[in-house]
Amino acid sequence: LARTRAACGAAVEFVTAALKVENDEFRQTISELALSGLEAVEGHGQRCAQFLLFSLQQAASSGAAAMHDAMWMLQRLALKSESSKAWILEARGAEILHSALLAAHTDDKFGQEGAWLAYYLDGLRGLADLLCRSRASSTADHVSVRVAVAWVVFELVKEERKDIGSQPKAESASVLAVLIEAMGHESTSAEGQWACVAALDAMVKCEPRLGVLFIERGGSRLLIRALRAALAMGHDGEEFRRAVSFLLSSLSDGCVPAANALRAEGAIQVLADVCCQGTGRDVDAALWALGALGGVAVVLEAMIEQGPTRPWVVRGGMVALCECAYNATGDGEELKRLPTALSMLLGCMTQEEAKAGSSGGSRWLTECTAALGGVLSSLAPHVPPGRMPDFDRGMEALLKRMQATPSLRSSGQQAARSPASGAAANGAGAAGDSPGDGNEEEEQMTDAN
Numbered sequence: 001l002a003r004t005r006a007a008c009g010a011a012v013e014f015v016t017a018a019l020k021v022e023n024d025e026f027r028q029t030i031s032e033l034a035l036s037g038l039e040a041v042e043g044h045g046q047r048c049a050q051f052l053l054f055s056l057q058q059a060a061s062s063g064a065a066a067m068h069d070a071m072w073m074l075q076r077l078a079l080k081s082e083s084s085k086a087w088i089l090e091a092r093g094a095e096i097l098h099s100a101l102l103a104a105h106t107d108d109k110f111g112q113e114g115a116w117l118a119y120y121l122d123g124l125r126g127l128a129d130l131l132c133r134s135r136a137s138s139t140a141d142h143v144s145v146r147v148a149v150a151w152v153v154f155e156l157v158k159e160e161r162k163d164i165g166s167q168p169k170a171e172s173a174s175v176l177a178v179l180i181e182a183m184g185h186e187s188t189s190a191e192g193q194w195a196c197v198a199a200l201d202a203m204v205k206c207e208p209r210l211g212v213l214f215i216e217r218g219g220s221r222l223l224i225r226a227l228r229a230a231l232a233m234g235h236d237g238e239e240f241r242r243a244v245s246f247l248l249s250s251l252s253d254g255c256v257p258a259a260n261a262l263r264a265e266g267a268i269q270v271l272a273d274v275c276c277q278g279t280g281r282d283v284d285a286a287l288w289a290l291g292a293l294g295g296v297a298v299v300l301e302a303m304i305e306q307g308p309t310r311p312w313v314v315r316g317g318m319v320a321l322c323e324c325a326y327n328a329t330g331d332g333e334e335l336k337r338l339p340t341a342l343s344m345l346l347g348c349m350t351q352e353e354a355k356a357g358s359s360g361g362s363r364w365l366t367e368c369t370a371a372l373g374g375v376l377s378s379l380a381p382h383v384p385p386g387r388m389p390d391f392d393r394g395m396e397a398l399l400k401r402m403q404a405t406p407s408l409r410s411s412g413q414q415a416a417r418s419p420a421s422g423a424a425a426n427g428a429g430a431a432g433d434s435p436g437d438g439n440e441e442e443e444q445m446t447d448a449n
Contacts, residue, residue: 011037042083049077049087053096060100060110067104071113078120085121093121098133098145105141111148119152124174127152131181143189150182150195157202172203176210176217179203183222190233193226194240201247211251211258220261223248227270231277238282241274245285252292259293268294275302275313284316291320291327296337299324303344315364318348318371325374335382338375342390345372349397369401 015034021027052074059067074093077084101114118126127149134142153175182188183196200219204211223244230240248267252259271293274286291299299320306313321341328334345368352365376394383391 011041045083046087046091049074049084049093050091052077053088053091053093056100057096057103060104063104067100067110068113071110071117075113075117075120078117089121094118094126094129094133098130101130101145101148102134102141105144108144108148111144112151115145115148115152118149119156124178128174128178128181131178135181135185138185143185143192146182146185146188147192147195150179150192150199153179153182154195154199154202157199157206172207172210173213175203176200176213180214180217180219180222183226184218190226190229190237190240193222193229194243197223197226197240197243197247201243201250204247204250208250208255212255215251215255215258215261219251220258220265220267223251223262224265224267224270227267227274231270231273235279238278238280241278241282242285245271245274245282245289248289249285249292252289263293268298272298272302275306275310275316279312283310283312284319287313287316287320288323291324295331295334296321296324296328296341300337300340300344314348315367318345318364318367321345322367322371322374325371325378328378335378338379339388339390342372342375342379342394345375346390346393346397349401365401369398372398 015038018027018030018034021030052070056067056070056074059065059070074088078088097114097117101111104110115127115130118130120126122129130145130149134145137143157175179196179199183193188196200214204214227241227244227248230237230244233240248262248271252262268290271286271290275283275290278286287299287302290302299317303314303317307317324334325338325341328338348368349365349372352368355365372394376391376398379388379391386392
């Protein structure tokens with residue numbers, strides 16, 4: 001190998017020197033010889049690319065293990081040399097790659113390796129080309145190609161997000177178009193939709209403007225369809241439901257048109273169905289999304305209806321209420337609903353304290369305390385002392401908890417000025433007390449305003 005590299009270096013030096021020869025006749029002769037050598041090298045490179053593509057197609061058709069080796073060599077060539085990319089593409093590389101992926105569609109690893117090769121060869125255009133070649137079919141082989149492309153896009157977006165300070169990429173809109181194309185097919189599997197949702201969530205968090213563009217291109221319909229597909233997966237769809245719920249939250253955050261479009265597509269009802277059927281982190285995420293789309297009222301409704309038999313809904317609702325309370329500042333209608341939330345949180349606090357016993361704390365007691373702090377901080381400017389008994393009880397309970405657990409002091413302060421974090425936290429436990437109707441407190445707060 002060292003000898004070959006040295007020979008290639010000598011050939012390059014020969015060509016470089018030939019261009020500097022002063023004698024015209026000698027320079028012409030030596031240049032022709034140099035050009036002949038370069039053409040021989042290029043011809044050999046083209047034959048190598050053709051051989052690898054032929055081997056890839058043959059091995060994939062027969063299911064031979066060599067298909068992974070051929071794919072790996074093609075990837076190395078594409079990454080190391082622009083000339084190699086051109087040789088592969090000129091040898092019908094995109095067409096042969098697509099054919100190989102269809103032939104070996106049951107091998108997920110091979111599928112993703114192939115999608116990466118398409119990206120190495122021609123960037124996003126290469127991925128779009130794969131999608132276009134499989135856009136008109138609903139058979140399993142073509143669906144697998146779309147899924148592979150979606151996962152590669154997700155990985156690309158995830159890598160870009162590591163550089164938080166980077167400017168929005170010029171290709172972002174093209175990436176979005178690729179994802180919408182992949183997600184838009186009725187035949188796209190639940191796994192394929194999941195891949196698209198994961199990529200979209202990463203993109204929207206990095207560049208919120210893309211969320212608006214996604215909704216404008218019919219994204220709300222695609223998302224609700226994806227959430228229904230995730231529901232149909234049962235327990236296996238927990239992480240998928242969680243991913244869709246987070247994306248719904250990201251899209252709704254501060255964007256009224258997006259929230260309206262999602263509500264019009266029935267997002268609130270489908271998220272409520274997740275609360276009814278889910279048992280894990282998907283419920284926490286769904287409640288967070290419900291709060292973003294419907295505010296305090298829909299979160300309380302889920303907690304009241306599901307709490308007696310599904311205690312994890314109450315506990316997930318406590319986390320969502322913390323964010324709802326923060327967003328209620330300046331919203332008269334939401335503020336009127338906070339007394340009911342306060343009553344429920346006080347009941348939850350009592351139960352969680354009883355369960356914690358002498359240990360003095362638990363994870364869910366901490367969450368309840370943070371939610372209580374958020375609700376109280378939003379109500380405080382509107383409730384004079386002594387006018388709302390639950391408010392006074394809440395302040396007393398909050399101070400007691402903060403004195404007993406110093407680490408909660410920063411949590412209580414943060415709840416007063418920033419959104420709560422941890423919407424998709426793990427955990428399940430028992431339900432809180434059923435809340436009172438809160439009408440008296442609501443009237444008192446209205447009078448105070």
